[in-house]
Amino acid sequence: MTTTTTMIAWTQAAYGGPETVTRNELPVIEPGPGQILIDVAATALNSADVRLMRGEPLLVRLGFGLSRPKQPVQGRDVAGRVTALGDGVTGLSLGDRVAGELDGGGLAQAVLTEAAKVVAIPDNVSDVDAAAVPLAGGTAWQALEAAAVSADCRVLILGAGGGVGTFAVQLAKLRGARVHALSRPEAFDALTRLGADEVSDRAELGTLPRDHYDVIIDLGGVAPLRSLLQLLRDGGRLVSVAGGEAHVFGPLGRMLRGVVLSIGRSRKFVPLMATAKPEITRSLLELVASGRLTPLVAATLPLAQAPQALALVDRGGQIGKVVVAVDRGVPPSSRA
Ligand SMILES: NC(=O)c1ccc[n+]([C@@H]2O[C@H](COP(=O)([O-])OP(=O)(O)OC[C@H]3O[C@@H](n4cnc5c(N)ncnc54)[C@H](OP(=O)(O)O)[C@@H]3O)[C@@H](O)[C@H]2O)c1
Structure with missing residues (x-):
């Protein structure tokens, strides 16, 4: 049997x-x-x-x-x-x-x-x-690593209220960065509780100061890349995690545009393709266990x-x- x-x-x-x-x-x-x-x-x-x-x-x-x-x-x-x-x-x-x-x-x-x-x-x-x-926390971790976020960096996070964004806000704060989260008003309280220093409506992107941020983490994938690059100070890094909804090629077009736009500029465009990394999951779970990450x-x-x-x-x-x-x-x- x-x-x-x-x-x-x-x-x-x-x-x-x-x-x-x-x-x-x-x-x-x-x-x-x-x-x-x-x-x-x-x-x-x-x-x-x-x-x-x-x-x-x-x-x-x-x-x-x-x-x-x-x-x-x-x-x-x-x-x-x-x-x-x-x-x-x-x-x-x-x-x-x-x-x-x-x-x-x-x-x-x-x-x-x-x-x-x-x-x-x-x-x-x-x-x-x-x-x-694992996936959302790991992507946030790899995005901050790719942007070399360190203490006192001014970091702007677009799409801060999503799965990756809510980890990115907290992990950037753990690195000592000053975090400006862009989201919807419904997410403002949660993002403030997670440690964001400033929260703004994503509709206000056009009013943000130019030449200001050291790092932008783009998790929304819809804001014009040219505008985002203008918000960076010289030497700043734009990490593109999300890339639009193109039916056939997905994020590839936006990523290619970003690379072309940043050629010869002091502001760097960094397309991210995060991968599964168990050692990062282990570190993230330790942070959760110690109460420093939620x-x-x-x-x-x-x-x-x-x-x-x-x-x-x-x-x-x-x-x-x-x-x-x-x-x-x-x-x-x-x-x-
Ligand atoms: N490159 C990679 O390796 C990689 C890995 C993981 C995920 N991703 C991509 O990264 C993005 C974020 O992932 P996730 O898991 O956090 O997704 P999610 O939970 O769905 O969050 C996406 C966030 O993007 C923002 N958003 C959505 N529509 C928008 C619009 N029209 N304009 C501006 N912002 C908008 C929203 O944030 P607010 O409400 O806060 O504005 C939303 O919460 C997704 O596109 C995902 O496919 C890429």
Whole structure:
């Protein structure tokens, strides 16, 4: 008699909106060499998940599946407990709580991943907070690093109220920078609580002082690049994290324009392509554990409402992160 373990997973058979994501029962696959199986506790969603759900910009389909997503389960930022170890995995034990940015698969009760992609979650950090950290926190960290933000830098953050922005504000303050956050009035209180020295409506971009900022972190991707470069002082750096909504090439056009605009100028344009870096996730989780960094979670929905959670991120406008929490009372089922 063979035993099949199954799990609930939200899958897609074709690119499209949240309505294309349906509940299915899939077999749980045992980990191969170097892999672990994680019982998912929480999965945070990012704009990467909705872009891959929709297959937009079209360029992403070259890498992620031409006509349908190669990985049918979205959800890259995962926190959970190790339930099986493949051969050769060291440094992890059954039952360990781990988090990391994976290659998708998080909108399910269990996910298989390379062990090297995860790090331990400190005891006093919740699963929901841990899941919120890897991609958004890691992008904010890499953006500040690319901009060489240091003490007393004047930093302007556009899109400060989003998932990456709420981390960027706090991490810039931890580096001793003076932070001016641009957002919507609904996010002002939260951004002030997170440490922003000044908050302004993004509609007021045109009134900001020229030749003033050392660093601009652009997470909105819509403000004219020429205007942003004018706000920088000589030697300033504009880090472009978001790049517009072009249907085919996504951010590439804006990034190319930025490079061309900054040729021969003392103001530098820095396009950022952040990557998953477990060592950064580890540092961020330590900051959370010590109370110096707070993941701002806008909404936590149960796994049963995964499409609604994807719809929230797809629509935009949340202040902070959207997280899907998996009900611990519904474990993957074992069927003979
Ligand atoms: N390059 C990379 O490696 C990388 C990695 C991660 C994310 N990203 C990109 O970075 C961006 C931010 O990611 P996220 O996870 O923080 O997304 P998010 O949570 O959706 O936040 C995006 C923020 O952009 C601002 N925004 C949206 N529409 C805008 C508009 N029309 N004009 C001005 N600002 C607008 C909003 O901030 P306010 O409401 O505060 O204004 C919004 O909260 C996304 O475009 C994402 O695709 C890039």
